[in-house]
Amino acid sequence: MNHRIQMTVNGVKNEADVQPRMLLVHFVREVLNLTGTHIGCDTTNCGACTIVLNGRAVKSCTVLAVQADGGDVLTVEGLAKNGTLHPIQEGFWEKHGLQCGFCTPGMMMSAYTLLKNNSHPSEEEIRWGISGNLCRCTGYVNIVKAIRYAAEKIATEKK
Amino acid sequence: MATEIQGMGHSVKRKEDPRFIQGKGNYVDDVKLPGMLYLDIVRSPYAHAKIKKIDTSKATAIPGVLAVVTGEMLKQYNLHWMPTLMSDTQMVLPVEKVMYQSQEVAGVIATDRYIAADGAAAVEVEYEPLPVVVDPKKALELGAPILRTDKKDKKDNLIFHWEVGNKAATETAFKEADVTVKQDMYLPRIHVCSIETCGCVASFDKISGKLTVWMTTQAPHAIRTVFALVAGHVGLSEQKIQIISPDIGGGFGGKVPVYPGYVIAVAASVLIGKPVKWIEDRMENIQADSFARDYHITAEIAAKKDGTMQALRIKTIADHGYADAAANPSKFPAGLFSIATGSYDFKTAFAEVDGVYTNKPPGGIAYRCSFRVTEAVHTIERMVDVLAHDLKMDPAELRMKNFIPANKFPYKSALGWEYDSGNYEAALQKAKVIIGYDALRKEQAEKRKKGELMGIGISSFTEIVGAGPSHTFDILGIKMFDSCEIRIHPTGKAVARFGTKSQGQGHETTYAQIVAEELGIPVDDIQVEEGDTDTAPYGLGTYASRSTPTAGAAGAMASRKIRDKAKKIAAYLLECSEADLVWERGKFYVQGAPQKAKTIQEIAFAAYTNHPQGMEAGLEAVSYYDPPNLTFPFGSYICVVDIDRGTGEVKVRRFVAVDDCGNIINPMIVEGQIHGGLTMGLAPALYEAINYDEEGNIQGGSFMDYLLPTAVETPKWETDKTCTPSPHHPLGAKGVGESATVGAPPAIVNAVVDALAHLGVRHIDIPMTPWKVWQILKEKGVAAER
Amino acid sequence: MHATSTKQFQVKQPIEKVWAFLSDLKKVASCLPGAQITEAIDDRTYKGTITVKVGPITSQFNGEVKIERLDNQIHEIELLGKGQDPRGSGGATMKMVGKLRSLTEGRTEVTGTTEITVTGRLAQFGSRMMDDVSNHVFEQFTRSFQAKLAQENGTGSEVAFAPTPQPVNALPLVLSVTGKVIGRFFGRILGKSTSS
Known part of the structure; x- marks a missing residue:
C-alpha cells in the first residue's frame, strides 16, 4: 500500500506516492534526485544524511518519508540563493573544511541549525554542535574554522 | 595577464x-542509469561452516526479484574464486564452505533496493558449523584445523615466512650488549571506515560487448587489468572494459582491493544485460571489507649502557584472515615493515614475519599508511621509550643520541633502505620548543607529587612512501610507475x-x-x-x-x-x-x-x-x-595527556606535530592532510578495534561498537614544519597524506605510559580505552573513588 | 559468544511431581517463551523452534533438542539443543542441566545450569544485552513453570500464562541500552510487515 505524501523541499512543493517503509533519505535522493544528501551508515551515527526538517537537523536515514509528510525540508542543494553561496558554504571553501566532500553536506546542515540556534558559538559549542557528524578526512580543525567564519559573516551581513 | x-x-x-x-559531487551511489537493478548480498552468520543447502525459492518468488546469484552459478564460468593482489585466492561466492562471519553467500538482484533486501532476507541457507580458528598463534599449533582445504597439499595455516636483515650479526650484537629490552605488543584489527562505503554500478552492453563499471576504487587502471585477467576467458577483454572512479568519499587503502560484491554485480550485469548497482551498507563495510594491522609483535633492542642503540630484532605474527588479500608490492609480503629501524642509526637488525590464515575476513591492507609502515613505526617508537624507561633516561635525549645524523644522508639502513634525506634533530628540537618540553617535565613532577596523572609522549618517525622504483616494486607484475x-x-x-x-x-x-x-x-x-x-x-x-x-x-x-x-x-x-x-x-x-x-x-x-x-x-x-628511489618523509610529534583517575579516560591536552615532507605544493592542503592523519592516528590509539570472540563473532561490527572520533574527542592539532627536500624528486617533494596516521599513535601511547611510568607501567596495547586504563589504575591502587 | 549461568528457584510441590514435569521435555518446552516442539524423532529427541527477538533482530531457530542424560535416582536431566535460523541471522547451541533437591514442607528446589553459545547477528549486537535477555527469559520460564506445574496438580494457577508461544521480546531492553533503531533492519522489518 503506497501513501501519498506532500513535502516542501528547498522551497519547492512535491507530491509523491511512497511505500510506508521508504526512508526519508531515499525519498530525497532517489525520488527527488537530490543526491547531495549522503548515506554513510545504518545506525544513525555518522550524520552524512543530515537535513533540516521543520527547522531541526535530523538524520534522514532514521526518519520515514511518511513521517515527514506535510513537512518543510532544507537540503544542501537549498543553501545557496540565486547563485550566491551561503556563508557556511563559503566558510567550508575558504577554510578548507572539506576533503573528500562526502560528510560535507550533512556537516553543513548541522552547522546551519547550530548557527540558527546560537549565532555566536564558542569553539566548544561548535564541536558539540557537530558531534553527531563524523568526518574521516579533516580532523575537524578546519571545519570548526569554517563554521566560525560563517558565524562572523552572518553577523556582518546582519549589520 | x-x-x-x-x-x-x-x-x-x-x-x-x-x-x-x-x-x-558525483559519487558512485549518485549514478543512476535507465533500467538499473540492485544487488543485495546474503551473508554468513558463521565464521566457518559447510554449506549444505541454499534454497532460493522463497526469494525468487518475491515480485521484483530477478535472480539469485550463487557460487554454483559462478562455478559454471569458473568465476567462484578470484586472485587477490598478493597472488593468493579468495572466494567470490562459496560453493563448499564459508570462512568468516559476514562472508558473501549469495547475491540477490531486484528492481529496487528494498526488494533486493527482502530477497536477501528470504534466501534460506543450511550450514554445518566447523571448528573456528580466530587466534593466529593457535592456528600455527600442530593439530590446528587446516582452514584452506581448497589448497590440496596445504598441511598448515602458514601463508608465508619472510625475513630481512642480518640474523647472525644481530644475534652476536644481542649477546655482547650491555643492555637488552624486550616487549610484546599487539596492534589490533582496525578498519579505515571512509564515510562513503564501497560500491559500484556495473553496466554491460550486450550489443557492443562493452562493460562500464563506476566503482569506488583508488586504482582504476589496475582494476581494469585484473578484471581482464580474471574474466578474459568469458569474453571480457581489456579494450572493452572501462572503469570509472568518480568522486570518492575517502579511501585510505580500503578501496584498493577487489571485493566480491563488485564481481557479483559485474557478473549479474553480464548475465542479465542491465546495469546493476551494489552499495554496501556500513555493517557490511566493517564486517567484510579488508581490514588493517592485526600484528602480534615481539621486539627487542640491544644497547650500550649509555643508551647507544646497537641492534634491533623483531618477530611478528601477521593475522591475514582466510586469504592474503593485502595490497602490498609483490616482493614485499609484509609490506615495508623493514622501515622498522626508523630514525635511528642501528648497526644491525633482523626482522621476521609469519603470515597466518584464520577465520576472519581477508586483508592486511593499509589504514592510511604505506604498506605496514604504521606497524613498523609503532614498534620502534614504542621500543625506544621502553629502553628509555629501563635506562631511566629522558626519551627525547635518548632519541637525540641515536638519530641518524643529518650529515649521513643519503643513509643506508640496517634493513637495506637508502633514506633520501632527513634532519631528525631539527624536527624534534622544533617540536620541543613549541610545546615547551622542559616546562612540561617540571609540571609533571609537580603533578606527580599531588597524585595527578599527566604524561608527555614523543614519536620521531620516518616514513617510506612513493612506491616505487620499478626494479623492485610491482603489483601482480605491473610496475609501480x-x-x-x-x-x-x-x-x-x-x-x-x-x-x-x-x-x-x-x-x-x-x-x-x-x-x-x-x-x-x-x-x-x-x-x-x-x-x-x-x-x-x-x-x-x-x-x-x-x-x-x-x-x-x-x-x-x-x-x-x-x-x-x-x-x-x-x-x-x-x-x-x-x-x-x-x-x-x-x-x-x-x-x-x-x-x-x-x-x-x-x-x-x-x-x-x-x-x-x-x-x-x-x-x-x-x-x-619511474622514481629512482622512494621518498622518506619524517617528523617529530609531542603529545601531552591527562588521565582522569576516576574514569580512566585519556584526554589529549596538546599535540604538536612538526612534519617534514620536503617541498610543499599547497600548504593549506598539506596542513589539512596532517590534521586528518593525526585524527586517524588518535582513533586506533584510543578508540578503534575489531575483535572476535571464540566462535568468530565480530565485536565492533557497526558504528555503535566501532568508535570513530567526533569533533568532541579530537584535540585542536598544532602543526608546524621543517623542510628537507627530496634530492631525487623533480620538485623536491616527498608526499604527506599518511605521515600523521603513522606517527601519531606511538606519541599518544608513549604519553599515556609516561603518565603511569612511575607506577611501574612500561607498555600498554592500543586502543587505550577508559576501561583498559581504569583497570591499570585500579591494579596500581591509584583509581579515584567516587 | 559464550554464556554460562546458573539459576535457582523453588516450587511448592514435592520432588516426585516436579521431576515428572521436568523430565517431560514437551512440558518443559511449553514453559520456555517462544519455544515449540514440532516433532518427536524418538523418545529422547525432538525437533522444534524457538523465536528470539532482540531489538530489530528476530531470529527463529529451527533445531533439535536431545535428552543426553536422565537420572531418576538423583533427579538430574541434561539436555543438548542445537538450532539455526534459516534466514541467516545465526545459530545457537545450548547445554542445560536441571537438578532437583527436596526441601522441607513439601517444597522442591530447582537448579538449572545453562551453557549457551550464540553465533551470528545476535552475538554481534546482542552481546552486551545477553545477560539482561537471559534473565528476562529465565524469569518468564520460572513463572510459567510454576504456574503449569500448579495447574497440572490441581492446586490452581498462580500466574496467568499465554496459551500460545510468544517470542522472547527484548525490544524494550534494546531501546534502553542503545536508544536507537538500526536503519537497515528497521527498513527490512517494516517492509516485511507492511508489504506482506
Whole structure:
C-alpha cells in the first residue's frame, strides 16, 4: 500500500506516492534526485544524511518519508540563493573544511541549525554542535574554522 | 595577464570544492542509469561452516526479484574464486564452505533496493558449523584445523615466512650488549571506515560487448587489468572494459582491493544485460571489507649502557584472515615493515614475519599508511621509550643520541633502505620548543607529587612512501610507475590527466599547481582529470602517499617535455636559435632582449596555427615516471595527556606535530592532510578495534561498537614544519597524506605510559580505552573513588 | 559468544511431581517463551523452534533438542539443543542441566545450569544485552513453570500464562541500552510487515 505524501523541499512543493517503509533519505535522493544528501551508515551515527526538517537537523536515514509528510525540508542543494553561496558554504571553501566532500553536506546542515540556534558559538559549542557528524578526512580543525567564519559573516551581513 | 599563475607553495583554494559544497559531487551511489537493478548480498552468520543447502525459492518468488546469484552459478564460468593482489585466492561466492562471519553467500538482484533486501532476507541457507580458528598463534599449533582445504597439499595455516636483515650479526650484537629490552605488543584489527562505503554500478552492453563499471576504487587502471585477467576467458577483454572512479568519499587503502560484491554485480550485469548497482551498507563495510594491522609483535633492542642503540630484532605474527588479500608490492609480503629501524642509526637488525590464515575476513591492507609502515613505526617508537624507561633516561635525549645524523644522508639502513634525506634533530628540537618540553617535565613532577596523572609522549618517525622504483616494486607484475598526459589547447588552456585517483587529497588543485609551476599557465586554466580508464594514461593509483612522488613527478616531467617543444616553436617565432632563449615562468625571451618574448599561450596558439614546417602540430606530452628511489618523509610529534583517575579516560591536552615532507605544493592542503592523519592516528590509539570472540563473532561490527572520533574527542592539532627536500624528486617533494596516521599513535601511547611510568607501567596495547586504563589504575591502587 | 549461568528457584510441590514435569521435555518446552516442539524423532529427541527477538533482530531457530542424560535416582536431566535460523541471522547451541533437591514442607528446589553459545547477528549486537535477555527469559520460564506445574496438580494457577508461544521480546531492553533503531533492519522489518 503506497501513501501519498506532500513535502516542501528547498522551497519547492512535491507530491509523491511512497511505500510506508521508504526512508526519508531515499525519498530525497532517489525520488527527488537530490543526491547531495549522503548515506554513510545504518545506525544513525555518522550524520552524512543530515537535513533540516521543520527547522531541526535530523538524520534522514532514521526518519520515514511518511513521517515527514506535510513537512518543510532544507537540503544542501537549498543553501545557496540565486547563485550566491551561503556563508557556511563559503566558510567550508575558504577554510578548507572539506576533503573528500562526502560528510560535507550533512556537516553543513548541522552547522546551519547550530548557527540558527546560537549565532555566536564558542569553539566548544561548535564541536558539540557537530558531534553527531563524523568526518574521516579533516580532523575537524578546519571545519570548526569554517563554521566560525560563517558565524562572523552572518553577523556582518546582519549589520 | 589577469589571472595569477599560483604555482608551488600557494594555498590555492580547492578547484573541486564548489561542487562538493553545493551537493553536486558525483559519487558512485549518485549514478543512476535507465533500467538499473540492485544487488543485495546474503551473508554468513558463521565464521566457518559447510554449506549444505541454499534454497532460493522463497526469494525468487518475491515480485521484483530477478535472480539469485550463487557460487554454483559462478562455478559454471569458473568465476567462484578470484586472485587477490598478493597472488593468493579468495572466494567470490562459496560453493563448499564459508570462512568468516559476514562472508558473501549469495547475491540477490531486484528492481529496487528494498526488494533486493527482502530477497536477501528470504534466501534460506543450511550450514554445518566447523571448528573456528580466530587466534593466529593457535592456528600455527600442530593439530590446528587446516582452514584452506581448497589448497590440496596445504598441511598448515602458514601463508608465508619472510625475513630481512642480518640474523647472525644481530644475534652476536644481542649477546655482547650491555643492555637488552624486550616487549610484546599487539596492534589490533582496525578498519579505515571512509564515510562513503564501497560500491559500484556495473553496466554491460550486450550489443557492443562493452562493460562500464563506476566503482569506488583508488586504482582504476589496475582494476581494469585484473578484471581482464580474471574474466578474459568469458569474453571480457581489456579494450572493452572501462572503469570509472568518480568522486570518492575517502579511501585510505580500503578501496584498493577487489571485493566480491563488485564481481557479483559485474557478473549479474553480464548475465542479465542491465546495469546493476551494489552499495554496501556500513555493517557490511566493517564486517567484510579488508581490514588493517592485526600484528602480534615481539621486539627487542640491544644497547650500550649509555643508551647507544646497537641492534634491533623483531618477530611478528601477521593475522591475514582466510586469504592474503593485502595490497602490498609483490616482493614485499609484509609490506615495508623493514622501515622498522626508523630514525635511528642501528648497526644491525633482523626482522621476521609469519603470515597466518584464520577465520576472519581477508586483508592486511593499509589504514592510511604505506604498506605496514604504521606497524613498523609503532614498534620502534614504542621500543625506544621502553629502553628509555629501563635506562631511566629522558626519551627525547635518548632519541637525540641515536638519530641518524643529518650529515649521513643519503643513509643506508640496517634493513637495506637508502633514506633520501632527513634532519631528525631539527624536527624534534622544533617540536620541543613549541610545546615547551622542559616546562612540561617540571609540571609533571609537580603533578606527580599531588597524585595527578599527566604524561608527555614523543614519536620521531620516518616514513617510506612513493612506491616505487620499478626494479623492485610491482603489483601482480605491473610496475609501480605513474603517469601524466598534458594537452595544451590552441588558446593556451590545458587538460592534464593522471593515472592516480584523488579520494579527497585535492589532486585537481595540487596537480594543476605543479603544471602551473612548470609551464606558467594559470591554475584556473588547467583542467585536471583522473579516474576514467578510457581517457587517463595508465597508472597504479593513489595509495601509500604515492601520488605526489610518482604522478606529481610525472606532471612535472610531462610539463618539461612540453616546454622543450615550446622552446623550438618560440625559436621559430622569434627567429633566433634555441640556445639564445631563456625560460621565465610563462614565457621564453631572447637573452639580452627581454622585450623579445613569446608567452606559453602564444606558443600554444602557434603550435596549431603556425608551427615550423617539418615539426608535428600540437603541444602535448605524456610521462610515465619511474622514481629512482622512494621518498622518506619524517617528523617529530609531542603529545601531552591527562588521565582522569576516576574514569580512566585519556584526554589529549596538546599535540604538536612538526612534519617534514620536503617541498610543499599547497600548504593549506598539506596542513589539512596532517590534521586528518593525526585524527586517524588518535582513533586506533584510543578508540578503534575489531575483535572476535571464540566462535568468530565480530565485536565492533557497526558504528555503535566501532568508535570513530567526533569533533568532541579530537584535540585542536598544532602543526608546524621543517623542510628537507627530496634530492631525487623533480620538485623536491616527498608526499604527506599518511605521515600523521603513522606517527601519531606511538606519541599518544608513549604519553599515556609516561603518565603511569612511575607506577611501574612500561607498555600498554592500543586502543587505550577508559576501561583498559581504569583497570591499570585500579591494579596500581591509584583509581579515584567516587 | 559464550554464556554460562546458573539459576535457582523453588516450587511448592514435592520432588516426585516436579521431576515428572521436568523430565517431560514437551512440558518443559511449553514453559520456555517462544519455544515449540514440532516433532518427536524418538523418545529422547525432538525437533522444534524457538523465536528470539532482540531489538530489530528476530531470529527463529529451527533445531533439535536431545535428552543426553536422565537420572531418576538423583533427579538430574541434561539436555543438548542445537538450532539455526534459516534466514541467516545465526545459530545457537545450548547445554542445560536441571537438578532437583527436596526441601522441607513439601517444597522442591530447582537448579538449572545453562551453557549457551550464540553465533551470528545476535552475538554481534546482542552481546552486551545477553545477560539482561537471559534473565528476562529465565524469569518468564520460572513463572510459567510454576504456574503449569500448579495447574497440572490441581492446586490452581498462580500466574496467568499465554496459551500460545510468544517470542522472547527484548525490544524494550534494546531501546534502553542503545536508544536507537538500526536503519537497515528497521527498513527490512517494516517492509516485511507492511508489504506482506
